[in-house]
Amino acid sequence: MSRRARLLVFLLGGGVLAIAFVIGVVDMPGFGGDEHPYRDLAVPSAVAHGTANVVAAVNFDQRAIDTFGEETILIASTLGAVALLRPSREETVRRPPDLGHTLESTRLIGYVLMPLTLVLGADVVAHGGITPGGGFQGGVVLATGLHLLYVTGSYPALDRLRPLLPFRTAEALGAAAFGVVGALALIGTGSFLANALPYGSFGQIFSTGTVQVLNLVVGIEVFGSMVVLLAAFFEQEISVRKQDA
Amino acid sequence: MIGVAHDPWMPLLVALPATVACLLALCDRALPRRVVDVVAMLTVLGVTTGSVALLIGAGNGRSLTWLGGWHPKDGVGVGIAFVADPLSAGLCVLIGSLATCALLYSWHYVARGGTHFHALMLFFVAGMLGFVLSADLFDMIVFFELMGAAAYALTGIHIEDETAVEGGLNFGLVNSLGAYLSLTGLALLYARAGQLGLPQLGRLLPEHRVDVLVVVAFVLVLAGFLVKGALVPFHFWLADAHAVAPAPVCVMFSGVMVELGLYGAARISLVAFGGVLSEDTLRRTFVVLGLVTALLGAVMCLGQRHLKRLLAFSTIAHMGLFTIGFAALRADALTGVVLYVAGHAAVKAALFLLAGVLLDRHQSVDEGQLRGLGRGRWGEAALFFTAALGLAGLPPFGSGLGKAITEDGAALSFGHWVPALFVLVSALTGGSVLRFASHTYLGIGDRGEPETKAESPEDEEAESGAPRHTPATMTTSIVGLVAAGIVIGVLPGIRGFASAAAQRLLDTDGYASQLLDGGPATPLRHDPAAAWTGTGILLGIVAIALALAVAAAGLWQERLPWLRLGHPVMRRLHRLHTGHIGDYVAWLFAGLAALVLLVGLART
Amino acid sequence: MTVLLALCLVLPAIAATAVAVTHDPERQAVTLATSGMLLCLLFLVLQAPDVALSELGIGTAIVPLMVMLTIRTIEKDRKTRRTDEDGDDS
């Protein structure tokens, strides 16, 4: 279709759908109402299992299979992206040229902030069950913290200081561990991904049973896969070249 | 009284392939190639035997497990359930066996290093199994995304082939947009019902007035599944993705992934929306979708010269037939659809693997270039012609039996145009494949004008550097699939299973009572119609005769001038399938708008 | 419906419109990052700290970085392709 015809078809379809959506939305319960039946079930179940952060309880305890699916999507997509970004037959990977020049101030801020961010990320992962955040958010903070190296130094510095094998191992073992923990819970208590560990007193770090274990596992996996994913994009951009011959 | 069986081991069917895939992802470069093949094959065989055990465990009733031990109390709960009724367990067996054939075929598949082919295939299998077993709407969408992510990567895995990467992107973008629209629909349902499980939604939705919100939520939730099921006008991505994906991946796409779209739409429409949308509304909506899809797919299939694209449109046409069979909402028609899906999967998988063999040997699957190159390979030609006749509904084949029973049942709901349509579509699709086979293996028929713009560029990259003679693993998987196609049609036990699967799908009250209250399942009726009938065999023969006529017309079209009339229509339809991502999204929204009007009007 | 909440709702809509209408590749990453930041603010106001932190990490840091790297790879490849063509023509 021509651009104009395509726009017309879309506006027609989108318009009718938008009108139906608006009419439908008016019948929905008002914004900000206090009628949330699922919350009234989820909050006591989370408290019963000693998990202060109810979102973490829903993610890792009550609807844990969703998070299992999510982590499997993460490793499957990272694997797919790495496979799609591999150098093709007529390309080679050359040592990245060291041509970046960074201001002294950014270099200083980078070196100061990097360890800080890594500690913050580890803290967000560790306190997943009791404070906002958790395995996934902590893993992302850790990955972005590591890439401060790229901002401060240059890509060769980043390339030297983060060998990929440990991160690929972290990613694969983290994702596999999620299934293994679920299977252990199945053997232990007879239902997959059940919260099998004893719950201590409410609000403590280790009082949330398998929620804390799964948080740790997801944190490791997300840290690994984000680094591997960004490394694939960096490599494609900086060091993959067509063979000259 | 058949009580509900608790089977807590069910989630291992999903966890096992995912975990093995993670370990393979780590060390598949370090391990020798044969070890990776064996590990992947063992995993898939384990999954298949587990699915068969699940099927036997479910028997004629259902087996279920509440994950994490979160059982519902008086109808509502926080947990998610995995349910295996005969239909979902049967689909798990289909997924496992197709994956086994695909991996057996790719035994000599020298995928370049670093492609993680086997790990991605195992993630793909895990995603499909999770999707089939889950009884929670959000969980289905999560596994829908997992299935999609692995499929996008597998489609574009041959990055040296420019059509593969483009097909992968079209496939990825449209399917993801469909999944996000399903999520929007889910948010609307959650706002009203406050629960996410299918049986819970089925019980809570009727407590509110049936209004525009229900219609919009129904259409939006179905969007992702209609896109995956390649129903018109959401089908455009399928031809692009199938024409370029490697043969073993196409086996999984056409064999079972596309059918899962219809399975998801069926399960949600019956269980979640059964109480708010009348059966007439569902009938009218799905029969219109099925009719348009079947006709467009069959006509487009006729005009294709690229074998994989031809088979892709044949899949779209058959999806239309399955949708009409489902739309009848009758147990006997659904029994036929279950058999038809199984038979079609076996035959279509065999044809895609044969396409892979041809692509391997001649680096092209274009009808013009392959003309006469297949002479002398009688074994391959025999397999090709048998599979093509099976596709057209030859009586001993499962697809023939499925077609006969489906058109018989659907005719009671919609009238006698249904058998005519089934015969016409089978003839057009089967005829196109027969024409291709005759051109390639017999070298007969007109020279035909050389393809002006070769559909597939000549230097289409060889799929796998396999040696010129076809290795044994490839032929065994193809022969196995064709044999399975026949066994499905002949073995009486399979018809019993199909009848149980159909009745359990329609028994939505039993589904809800077994899941939420642990009540007994209603006993099944014995369905005598699920067998070879006189009219069924007769219609099958007519379809074959028509298919041969279509093939002959295609072979010698220069001598039949009146065929010229069809060319302008064909050209306009062909120009509609542009491959432009903007077009696909525009058609997606136009289709959804039309569906909202159709469902809205059908309801009043 | 406080004024703050209404403002926090309208701002991401404006940012999203900006992203949808800017066709210039260089500015894709920046507009996406601002849209991610505004969404993060909205999620904070909607009392969803977990989601805000996650949107901050993904929508503002990692996805825009990937978008920027992809665009630079594409532009670099175009430049080398153009210099090769100039090389052949001259």
Add this chain to the structure above:
Amino acid sequence: MQVLAYLVAGYLVLVGAYGIVRSRHLVHAVVCLSISQSGTYVLLLAVGYQHSASAPVFGSTTRPNRHVVDPVVQAMTLTDIVVSATVTALLLALSVQINKRHGTVDPDELIALRG
């Protein structure tokens, strides 16, 4: 003003799709897809919101109580943000390879190649 949040969510989904339809650059189309998905986050969180309710995290100062925002929608949105990041990464990887093979990332030019 009861439905402003829902309308903004619907608008985000539509404007993302509009961006894809009008796009001249594949990366722009992928970015608009993630914008369209952020519409579902806003709709989910708007459905779960409750006036003057606090975040669903309890601690030493806030005793566990029911007067909190719905945590389930937040868990669902978290899962979708992960899905958004990963699908965007896959589609960006594909667009890099498309540019390598076809020399262009403009959908109009891509279909001109295919004829």
